[in-house]
Amino acid sequence: MSFLETRGLVVGYGRASPVLHGFTLSLDEGELVSLLGPSGCGKTTALRAILGFIRPREGRVLLKGDDITNIPPYKRNFGVVYQSYALFPHLTVAENVAFGLRMRKVRKQEVAERVNRWLGLVGLEDFANRLPAQLSGGQRQRVALARALAVEPALLLLDEPLSNLDAKLRATMRVELRRIQKDLGITAIYVTHDLVEALSMSDRIAVLNEGRIQQIDTPPRLYRNPVNEFVAHFMGYDNSFPGRVARVEGGGVEVMAGGLRLQARMGGEGELRVGDEVRVYFRPERVEISEGGPEAGNVIPGEVRFQSFQGHSLQYVVETPLGEITVVCSEGEATVNARSVNIRIDQNDLIAFRKE
Amino acid sequence: MRRGRALLVVAILTYLFLLSPFVVIFVVSFGQTLAFPPSGLTIQWYEKAISMRMFRDAFKVSLMVGLVATLVALLLGVPAAYAIVRYAPKGRQYMEFAFESPIVVPALVIGFALLRFLVHVGDIPVLPALLIGHTVIVIPYAVRVTAASLRNFDFTVEEAAMSLGAPQWKAFLRVVLPNIRTGVLAAFILGFTLSFNNVPISLFLTGPGITTLPIQMLSYMEYYYNPLIAALSVLVILFTVLVTQAAERTLGLSKFM
Known part of the structure; x- marks a missing residue:
């Protein structure tokens, strides 16, 4: 039995058409699952439905097998951390953390002890008597986390908790959040639009688009095997070109595109057949660029249009018969200076999806 | 500078316009009769008002x-x-x-x-x-x-x-x-x-x-x-x-x- 389960949630606001269409997700105890998608894909709506702030039109929410669909939010014992932190502006840090405990009528002495313990865990013992307005973004973030965790919630929900932090702090907080979540063994749902965040923190990721889950899988599998064009695009397969299937061989296909014959693998469900219109996706960093003559495999000639140094990597924009292709090389790899280049992509790195 | 001074004048005039009635009432309230400026000062009207x-x-x-x-x-x-x-x-x-x-x-x-x-x-x-x-x-x-x-x-x-x-x-x-x-x-x-x-x-x-x-x-x-x-x-x-x-x-x- 899974720890938390949503079954076919249909959620909408007012009389408008639903934002979520049949949202089904299940989490095991102690697991962190990310809801990843662009803004407006329904991920926050899903979170609010799980929290109980919106009643779904259809579907159920189950916690350890018990139907909690009709239980009000304040009885669910879920902790939530919002993007805006949503701290109580009129209460001190300690009072913020104590709020949930006081609502649960915990004894005063115990409240004080637990508040201290949580503030210690997030490293804010010295800030107990400050007001939220006197804290930095990162500190507010920690207060919000301590406040949500202090009630020992059954489930922790995080709604883009790191998006208001600067890049460096975000990277540290990612690690810290994940460490705390694992140490406590708490089940968590993490809403984000940031791929790196989702990949680095999650046990599994559910990619959402237009109110539907496109794919749920572990980060490496999702990264390597996107099931459709949307997921591929979201997973950083930034290059793509149209083509037509010329030959099918096992799991591989030969695609005719821009006068070239390229070997690719099939993506998504259902077999491709000869003559199918496809779109082929690949990642900028899975491309070799060289000045040398043609080698074996998928070789595409091109001309460098633009080149930029990005510190740990070099980026090229190459004009090819397949259109403009972005190539990213690690710094230190052989660099090219010529205008005319050849780029080579492994068959396994080209994924062909049937055109929808 | 000139603009700042002009604004100051406007502000003062506005305050005068708003406050002058109060000033008149305040001064008159200490007068013997209902006249401005008053002819003699007294606080009898306050005593009366409070005691009535x-x-x-x-x-x-x-x-x-x-x-x-x-x-x-x-x-x-x-x-x-x-x-x-x-x-x-x-x-x-x-x-x-x-x-x-x-x-x-x-x-x-x-x-x-x-x-x-x-x-x-x-x-x-x-x-x-x-x-x-x-x-x-x-x-x-x-x-x-x-x-x-x-x-x-x-x-x-x-x-x-x-x-x-x-x-x-x-x-x-x-x-x-x-x-x-x-x-x-x-x-x-x-x-x-x-x-x-x-x-x-x-x-x-x-x-x-x-x-x-x-x-x-x-x-x-x-x-x-x-x-x-x-x-x-x-x-x-x-x-x-x-x-x-x-x-x-x-x-x-x-x-x-």
Whole structure:
């Protein structure tokens, strides 16, 4: 039995058409699952439905097998951390953390002890008597986390908790959040639009688009095997070109595109057949660029249009018969200076999806 | 520099325009007769104003009506504002208009209508009718001012409170209300002064034995021509300032916890 389960949630606001269409997700105890998608894909709506702030039109929410669909939010014992932190502006840090405990009528002495313990865990013992307005973004973030965790919630929900932090702090907080979540063994749902965040923190990721889950899988599998064009695009397969299937061989296909014959693998469900219109996706960093003559495999000639140094990597924009292709090389790899280049992509790195 | 000086002149002139009537009233209130500039100084009018029973009773009525009407208006207006802002219901603009209609309709008309339906038809005694009348004129301000304050409130904070185990009413009292207290306070001060100084409604709804201070002053002026009214005005202004200050001190700084 899974720890938390949503079954076919249909959620909408007012009389408008639903934002979520049949949202089904299940989490095991102690697991962190990310809801990843662009803004407006329904991920926050899903979170609010799980929290109980919106009643779904259809579907159920189950916690350890018990139907909690009709239980009000304040009885669910879920902790939530919002993007805006949503701290109580009129209460001190300690009072913020104590709020949930006081609502649960915990004894005063115990409240004080637990508040201290949580503030210690997030490293804010010295800030107990400050007001939220006197804290930095990162500190507010920690207060919000301590406040949500202090009630020992059954489930922790995080709604883009790191998006208001600067890049460096975000990277540290990612690690810290994940460490705390694992140490406590708490089940968590993490809403984000940031791929790196989702990949680095999650046990599994559910990619959402237009109110539907496109794919749920572990980060490496999702990264390597996107099931459709949307997921591929979201997973950083930034290059793509149209083509037509010329030959099918096992799991591989030969695609005719821009006068070239390229070997690719099939993506998504259902077999491709000869003559199918496809779109082929690949990642900028899975491309070799060289000045040398043609080698074996998928070789595409091109001309460098633009080149930029990005510190740990070099980026090229190459004009090819397949259109403009972005190539990213690690710094230190052989660099090219010529205008005319050849780029080579492994068959396994080209994924062909049937055109929808 | 020149522009700054021009603005300063305008500001001074505006202040003069606004304050000169008060200055005149203040000076006249110490005069022997109702003349400006006064011919001799005295504080007898203050003594008289304070000692006169009719004014003391009227003051008590005004104070009571102002407090009760404003509190009732807030009790009705704050939840209304909360509902309008929080849930943005359909036809919200009509609701807001309905709450604001007492501002649009001339107060005399409201006063007359209330007299007609509450006192004549409904046979309601004078004091409750007066309270109802004043509540009606304060409600628009209670709704408006608290709604403005609620529009600046981030309702995810309320949701956070609910997720932490607070039912909505508790979340409202513990989290929403403390954060809109400046708005509620402003509404209170505005509503109280409005009620305390109101003439058109009270004109219809005061009766034998129960009169508000402004109405009592009005009827006094119909018969007597002396600086007592000026002295009384100074006292009323002073009182209003004191109430405002006191409200800000006590409610403005403390938390609702």
